[in-house]
Amino acid sequence: MSLHAVKEEIRTDITIRPVNKRKRLIRENLVGYAFISPFIIGFLAFTLIPIIASLYLSFTDYNLFASPTWIGLENYIKMFTADPRYWQSLKVTLIYVFAGVPLRLAFALLIAMLLNTASKAVGLYRTLFYLPSLIGGSVAVAIMWRNVFGDLGIVNILLDFLGIPVVKWFGNPSAALWMLIFLSIWQFGSSMLIFLAGLKGIPKSYYEAASVDGANGFHQFFKITLPMLSPVILFNTVMQTIAAFMTFVPAFIISKGTGGPLDGTLLYSLYLFMQGFEFFNMGYASAMAWVMLVIVGILTAIIFSTSKFWVHYESEGGR
Amino acid sequence: MTAKFKSPKWWVYHVLVGGFALLMLYPVIWLVMSSFKPSDTIFTTAKSLIPDTWIFSNFSDGWNGIGGNSFGIFIKNTAVLVVVTLIGQVISSAFIAFGFARLQFKGKALWFGIMMVTLMLPHDVLMVPQYIIFAKLGWLNSIKPLAIPAYFGHPFFIFLLVQFIRTIPRELDEAAIIDGCNTFKIFTRIILPLIKPALATAAIFSFYWTWDSLLGPVLYLNSPSKYTVSMALNMFLSNETVSNWGAMFAMSVVSLIPVFIIFFIFQKHVVEGISTSGLKG
Numbered sequence: 001m002s003l004h005a006v007k008e009e010i011r012t013d014i015t016i017r018p019v020n021k022r023k024r025l026i027r028e029n030l031v032g033y034a035f036i037s038p039f040i041i042g043f044l045a046f047t048l049i050p051i052i053a054s055l056y057l058s059f060t061d062y063n064l065f066a067s068p069t070w071i072g073l074e075n076y077i078k079m080f081t082a083d084p085r086y087w088q089s090l091k092v093t094l095i096y097v098f099a100g101v102p103l104r105l106a107f108a109l110l111i112a113m114l115l116n117t118a119s120k121a122v123g124l125y126r127t128l129f130y131l132p133s134l135i136g137g138s139v140a141v142a143i144m145w146r147n148v149f150g151d152l153g154i155v156n157i158l159l160d161f162l163g164i165p166v167v168k169w170f171g172n173p174s175a176a177l178w179m180l181i182f183l184s185i186w187q188f189g190s191s192m193l194i195f196l197a198g199l200k201g202i203p204k205s206y207y208e209a210a211s212v213d214g215a216n217g218f219h220q221f222f223k224i225t226l227p228m229l230s231p232v233i234l235f236n237t238v239m240q241t242i243a244a245f246m247t248f249v250p251a252f253i254i255s256k257g258t259g260g261p262l263d264g265t266l267l268y269s270l271y272l273f274m275q276g277f278e279f280f281n282m283g284y285a286s287a288m289a290w291v292m293l294v295i296v297g298i299l300t301a302i303i304f305s306t307s308k309f310w311v312h313y314e315s316e317g318g319r
Numbered sequence: 320m321t322a323k324f325k326s327p328k329w330w331v332y333h334v335l336v337g338g339f340a341l342l343m344l345y346p347v348i349w350l351v352m353s354s355f356k357p358s359d360t361i362f363t364t365a366k367s368l369i370p371d372t373w374i375f376s377n378f379s380d381g382w383n384g385i386g387g388n389s390f391g392i393f394i395k396n397t398a399v400l401v402v403v404t405l406i407g408q409v410i411s412s413a414f415i416a417f418g419f420a421r422l423q424f425k426g427k428a429l430w431f432g433i434m435m436v437t438l439m440l441p442h443d444v445l446m447v448p449q450y451i452i453f454a455k456l457g458w459l460n461s462i463k464p465l466a467i468p469a470y471f472g473h474p475f476f477i478f479l480l481v482q483f484i485r486t487i488p489r490e491l492d493e494a495a496i497i498d499g500c501n502t503f504k505i506f507t508r509i510i511l512p513l514i515k516p517a518l519a520t521a522a523i524f525s526f527y528w529t530w531d532s533l534l535g536p537v538l539y540l541n542s543p544s545k546y547t548v549s550m551a552l553n554m555f556l557s558n559e560t561v562s563n564w565g566a567m568f569a570m571s572v573v574s575l576i577p578v579f580i581i582f583f584i585f586q587k588h589v590v591e592g593i594s595t596s597g598l599k600g
Contacts, residue, residue, distance in 0.1 A: 031502050032424025039415045039434060042471020047437055050448035057448065064451065114336055121333065127586065128340040131347070134589075135578055138531045139552040140571035144350045146556075147564070152362040154349055186343065190593050197594035238439070246441050249533050256556060269443050269534075276447050277538065289444040296441050 058287035063280040075287035086288070088263045089271035092177055096267060097244045100184035105236055108191035113225070115192075116199040126196065133189030142183075142253035149179045173264025176255070180265055183250050191236050198232040199225070227312040234311045238303055245296055248273065268292055354378070354572045358565035377565035381573070385554050386543045390570055393551040397530060400462050400547060405525040407469035408476055409518055415472040416480030417506045421492065438474040450538060460541045465532075469525075476521040479592070483517035484510060520592035523585050530578060548574045 033040070058075055060068035079086045111129055115122050135141050149155050149169040156166040169175050206224050215223065226233075248269040251259065259266030259274070272292070276285030349368060353361045354377050356370040364371070384390045418424075419431050453464040487510065495505050511518075533549040540546060546554070552574060555567040582589060 028422065029424040032418055032422035032427065035418025035422060035502075035506075036415050036430060038411045038470065039472045039477065040430065042411075042468060043433060043437065046449065046468045046471065047440070047445065050445045050452060053448040053451070054444055057451075064454065114332075117332075119332070121337075125336055125340055126590070128344060130590070131582075132343060134527070134582055135347070135575055137528075138574065138578070139533055139549040139556075140350075140574045141347075143552060143556055143567060143571050144346055147568075148346045148349065150362070152365055154346065154365055157366055193590055193593045242439055242441055246443050249531075252533070253553065253556060272443055272446070273534070276450070282447050282451065285447045289447060292441055293444045300439065 054286045054289055057283050058290050060283040061281075062283040062286075064282055065280075068283065071283070075284045076291070078284070079287060079291065085263060085266065085271065089259070089266045089268050092264065092266055093245060093268040095177060096181060096184070096247065097241060100181045101237065101240045101244050103181070104185045104188045104240065105191055105233065107185055108188040108236075109195050109229070109233075111188065112192045112195035112199055115196060126193070129192055130189035133187040133192075136183070136187035137249060139249065139253055142250045145179065145183050145250065146254045170261055173260075173262040176261055176264040180247075180250055180254065180267075183254075184244065184247070191240070194232055194236060195229060198229045202228045230307075230311040231313060234303070234307050238300055241299055241303065242296055245269075245292065245299075350568055351572050354565065354568040356565065358563055361564050361568070374565075377569035378573070380563065381555075381566035381570035385551065385558065388543050388546070388551075390548075390551060390573065392544060393546050393548045394573075396545055397547040397549075400465060400536075401526055401529045403462065403466045404469040404529045405522055407466065408473045408525045409522050411470050411472045412476035412480055412521060413511065413514065413518060414506075416477045416484055417510055419477065420481045420484035421489075421505075421510070422502065434474050434477060438478060446534075446538070453539065459539060460545065461539070462545075464539045465529075465535045473521075473525070476525070479521060480514060480517050483514050487513050516588065516591075519585065520588045523581060523588055524592060526581060527578065 057068060059070060059072055061071050061074075062068035115125055115129075132141075147153055151166075151168060151170075153169075155169070159166050167175050169179050202224065206228075207220055210220050210224060246269050247267055251265045251267040251270045252273075255261075255265045255270075257270075259270050268288070272285050272288045275281045275288060349365075352368050352370060353365075355373045355375070356364060356377075357374055358377070360371075382390045384393065415434075419427065419434070449464070453459060456463075458464045458467075491509050491513075492505050495509050500508060531549065532547075533553065536547045536550050537553070540550065543554070552567070552571060555563075555570060
């Protein structure tokens with residue numbers, strides 16, 4: 001190639017490139033947005049606009065048939081000062097979340113540790129323990145639970161057999177709520193699988209080194225297992241707290257849509273559903289939904305903000 | 320071979336863990352067994368698991384359904400909903416995930432952040448306004464409000480697929496570009512075939528969630544001929560005063576069969592899907 005030709009090429013390169021580059025950038029952006037456009041459209045249409053609409057509706061009186069009338073903060077004031085059922089549903093839901101989620105995770109971790117061995121039967125056990133989680137959200141299981149805890153159900157037969165006084169699970173609001181909590185704990189399987197995967201990722205050498213140093217099982221659990229699993233525990237706690245807050249099917253089926261006995265199983269979602277779609281207080285239901293959004297947001301923020309005290313990330317600490 | 324005699328520790332472990340697994344599953348076994356008992360003896364003989372005489376009339380009773388609609392219709396309705404939703408969720412999520420995992424564009428981090436927030440958004444906030452929107456669109460009493468949003472991606476599946484695509488070496492894309500592939504072809508020819516396992520996982524979970532869902536169908540489907548299996552079971556329960564427990568139990572068992580079948584066929588995908596991405600809370 002002659003020197004002249006090379007110069008020529010460099011020149012054309014310099015003059016053409018910026019235009020090409022800009023064109024390529026625009027093209028890249030267009031292609032990128034084309035691929036994620038379903039998400040953007042869906043987000044705007046089915047999430048963002050509805051959320052904004054819901055905020056507006058929460059300040060109105062709206063029954064779907066007449067047009068909404070602006071009533072300011074009235075829904076919120078009524079909710080906090082003049083609706084004992086609202087407080088009841090909030091109370092029941094908080095008990096459900098704060099008893100159910102930690103117990104479920106503790107159970108999941110316990111069983112995961114029991115299954116973290118080389119035994120051949122682990123695969124089978126893993127499947128068996130996961131099954132309740134697999135079917136747990138279904139109406140069929142809620143119907144089953146309702147009957148298992150019935151006055152003549154097998155839970156009471158077992159209690160009777162063990163010499164414990166039988167419980168009228170549907171006769172008292174807190175027993176009925178615990179029936180729901182037990183159902184939530186029963187479905188520990190998917191968390192167990194996540195913990196099991198986490199446990200398998202902890203190098204065996206850590207435990208070997210610890211036992212050489214004379215650490216017992218108790219120490220190893222608190223100094224190795226828990227810290228190593230803490231990111232997974234954080235993720236599970238957040239997701240399950242949110243999911244627990246929105247629990248609907250078991251409360252709806254087990255109480256036959258009433259939240260009974262005596263509003264003992266009136267979970268937040270169920271009450272919101274009743275306000276919105278049985279009483280058609282759409283404005284009030286929207287206000288309830290927004291308070292829930294704020295509560296869940298605060299809870300998530302609290303969990304995340306405490307996480308720096310107990311969540312250990314491999315890249316920061318240690319090595 | 321030391322398999323014959325196990326240490327006492329081995330026995331304690333297996334009796335304890337195995338026994339506990341059985342205890343956990345006992346209610347399910349009891350449900351299945353009870354569906355073969357006459358309705359009036361289900362609770363009087365609740366102590367004994369095995370029916371004295373096996374009867375199958377609960378299944379035929381239940382199959383006859385409620386309000387003139389056979390249970391087969393409910394299964395068909397649910398199957399249609401599941402298939403339409405599944406196709407939408409998996410295809411759209413794959414598209415979107417490819418965009419997030421492989422393409423460079425302005426504002427990507429922002430949109431990905433928004434996607435992660437929607438992952439954690441309590442859906443109850445959307446229940447009322449979405450209902451109003453769908454009512455205004457005239458979509459009530461059809462599967463449109465349940466199926467159409469599925470075609471705009473599902474944040475869980477997008478997240479799962481993004482994670483999976485990121486593990487595929489970029490050299491493959493670059494080689495394809497040299498061979499003259501455009502972006503769309505890289506997606507269809509290179510990425511899609513390689514993410515089949517993750518697509519299968521997404522499809523399985525899409526099936527589970529849609530098959531089980533109750534709140535959406537209860538909100539949007541009004542005529543019994545359009546009811547899903549979940550709603551039909553709820554209807555059995557509302558009629559429980561008739562105390563036809565047998566039929567209700569039998570149809571509950573029927574409703575669980577597809578879930579079990581899919582699980583046992585695709586067990587590996589299910590377990591891996593949960594273990595790696597925390598699908599399903």
